[in-house]
Amino acid sequence: MSxxxxxxxxxxxxxxxxxxxxxLVKMNIPTISSAELGDRVNLSDAQLRKDLGYFGQFGVSxxxxxxxxxxxxxxKILGKDKAWNVAVIGVGHLGLALLTYPGFKxxxxxxxxxxxxxxxxxxxxxxxxxxQPIDKADKVIADKKIDIGVIAVPAESSQGVADKLVxxxxxxxxxxxxxxxxxxxxxxxxxVDLSRELxxxxxxxxxxxxxx
Amino acid sequence: MSxxxxxxxxxxxxxxxxxxxxxLVKMNIPTISSAELGDRVNLSDAQLRKDLGYFGQFGVSxxxxxxxxxxxxxxKILGKDKAWNVAVIGVGHLGLALLTYPGFKxxxxxxxxxxxxxxxxxxxxxxxxxxQPIDKADKVIADKKIDIGVIAVPAESSQGVADKLVxxxxxxxxxxxxxxxxxxxxxxxxxVDLSRELxxxxxxxxxxxxxx
DNA sequence: TATACTTTGTGAAAGATAGCACAAAGTCTG
DNA sequence: CAGACTTTGTGCTATCTTTCACAAAGTATA
Numbered sequence: 001m002s003x004x005x006x007x008x009x010x011x012x013x014x015x016x017x018x019x020x021x022x023x024l025v026k027m028n029i030p031t032i033s034s035a036e037l038g039d040r041v042n043l044s045d046a047q048l049r050k051d052l053g054y055f056g057q058f059g060v061s062x063x064x065x066x067x068x069x070x071x072x073x074x075x076k077i078l079g080k081d082k083a084w085n086v087a088v089i090g091v092g093h094l095g096l097a098l099l100t101y102p103g104f105k106x107x108x109x110x111x112x113x114x115x116x117x118x119x120x121x122x123x124x125x126x127x128x129x130x131x132q133p134i135d136k137a138d139k140v141i142a143d144k145k146i147d148i149g150v151i152a153v154p155a156e157s158s159q160g161v162a163d164k165l166v167x168x169x170x171x172x173x174x175x176x177x178x179x180x181x182x183x184x185x186x187x188x189x190x191x192v193d194l195s196r197e198l199x200x201x202x203x204x205x206x207x208x209x210x211x212x
Numbered sequence: 213m214s215x216x217x218x219x220x221x222x223x224x225x226x227x228x229x230x231x232x233x234x235x236l237v238k239m240n241i242p243t244i245s246s247a248e249l250g251d252r253v254n255l256s257d258a259q260l261r262k263d264l265g266y267f268g269q270f271g272v273s274x275x276x277x278x279x280x281x282x283x284x285x286x287x288k289i290l291g292k293d294k295a296w297n298v299a300v301i302g303v304g305h306l307g308l309a310l311l312t313y314p315g316f317k318x319x320x321x322x323x324x325x326x327x328x329x330x331x332x333x334x335x336x337x338x339x340x341x342x343x344q345p346i347d348k349a350d351k352v353i354a355d356k357k358i359d360i361g362v363i364a365v366p367a368e369s370s371q372g373v374a375d376k377l378v379x380x381x382x383x384x385x386x387x388x389x390x391x392x393x394x395x396x397x398x399x400x401x402x403x404v405d406l407s408r409e410l411x412x413x414x415x416x417x418x419x420x421x422x423x424x
Numbered sequence: 425t426a427t428a429c430t431t432t433g434t435g436a437a438a439g440a441t442a443g444c445a446c447a448a449a450g451t452c453t454g
Numbered sequence: 455c456a457g458a459c460t461t462t463g464t465g466c467t468a469t470c471t472t473t474c475a476c477a478a479a480g481t482a483t484a
Contacts, residue, residue, distance in 0.1 A: 007441060011415050015408045041392045046443055061462045062450035079418025093312050097305035103407035147417055172413040180253045188416055192409050195315040196227045197402055201384040203223050204400055205359055206291025219471055258473055273432045274480035
């Protein structure tokens with residue numbers, strides 16, 4: 001398989017392009033140039049073309065990109081033609097927000113299980129999901145062929161949950177707990193620390209006129 | 213003031229160091245080397261030293277960093293010695309999760325107002341905050357000297373909300389809506405797209421063995 | 425105090441990413 | 455169908471970030 005080296009940010013930007021292209025298709029705009037698409041997502045035309053260039057040639061000189069074609073191409077590159085099974089661990093407010101967030105299903109991400117250690121929450125129904133005790137995680141993850149685990153528990157319990165997920169054979173973890181997780185090399189962890197995001201903003205408030 | 217150019221990622225990593233150093237202080241560990249601290253947060257010792265190097269010299273050759281001193285230094289650099297006022301716009305599940313997340317207050321971020329356009333939600337009490345109609349945002353933001361606006365509304369209404377915040381004079385926006393916002397140059401926007409975070413993981417599931 | 429360690433801080437090298445700029449390829453018009 | 459115009463794809467260059475590697479500075483020990 002082609003193993004050119006794809007820059008870190010490219011994949012993430014591809015999703016931005018896809019989001020905008022999807023809007024364009026909905027609006028029946030048949031064609032768009034890299035310059036205009038770039039404008040719409042606040043990125044340069046050159047970057048957009050370069051990002052796409054890692055995966056092939058999708059445009060037509062002189063007229064730009066066919067929106068329907070580009071949408072299909074991006075969906076294929078990004079694995080949107082498949083569906084993925086997701087489990088949420090921790091059903092506090094954040095876990096609930098994730099369970100009810102329509103964005104996931106729209107993007108081929110099916111939340112198929114939820115776990116919590118708090119007995120008051122176990123058994124609770126959210127949409128078509130029943131919250132299960134966390135000890136069942138191993139079994140359910142294997143049975144339902146779950147690809148991605150989302151950790152939405154407090155920092156103290158996050159490493160323990162991660163260990164459970166890893167031993168259940170999960171390959172990807174999205175970690176909302178503000179704690180650095182230690183996992184084997186074959187498991188990919190992506191950290192989202194909500195308060196760190198906010199705090200980064202405060203740094204710029206505290207230090208006006210830094211960085212580009 | 214010193215205006216060396218600080219790399220994008222450095223500030224974000226500083227918060228990671230601070231988090232870990234805070235743990236160390238709690239555990240009464242008086243001193244730590246860059247190598248060991250780096251290990252704990254999965255970053256290299258060299259990167260850690262270089263990151264700190266942008267802001268001064270904090271270590272002692274031969275013995276490492278005094279945890280209490282480094283904690284204090286990082287808190288000062290990162291503006292943790294001040295408190296910041298935050299408003300949340302949109303009180304769906306995500307907004308609720310943010311309003312009740314204890315992590316913010318712990319880090320000097322005071323959520324002092326919440327807004328929504330849905331009349332069923334207006335008037336609702338969450339902790340000490342009453343949800344207000346969104347038209348009041350301009351006035352409240354000015355009155356309460358709010359520094360940061362958090363957008364947790366659906367994509368369709370996000371640009372409208374952003375415009376309101378900007379005209380109310382806000383300087384920083386944390387945007388959870390999956391939409392590219394257009395704002396004047398002096399306003400800093402940070403995007404957090406939860407489903408994009410998950411989707412980035414799916415790319416790696418769909419394309420095993422890419423990137424470093 | 426001298427010797428053997430340890431660990432920092434930082435220039436210089438390597439590596440990654442983004443932007444420029446232009447040939448090549450296509451479109452459009454009369 | 456010829457000439458003017460538009461827009462892509464991409465080598466090259468500039469910039470930004472990380473890693474290397476080592477002198478300088480400190481610690482520890484006898």
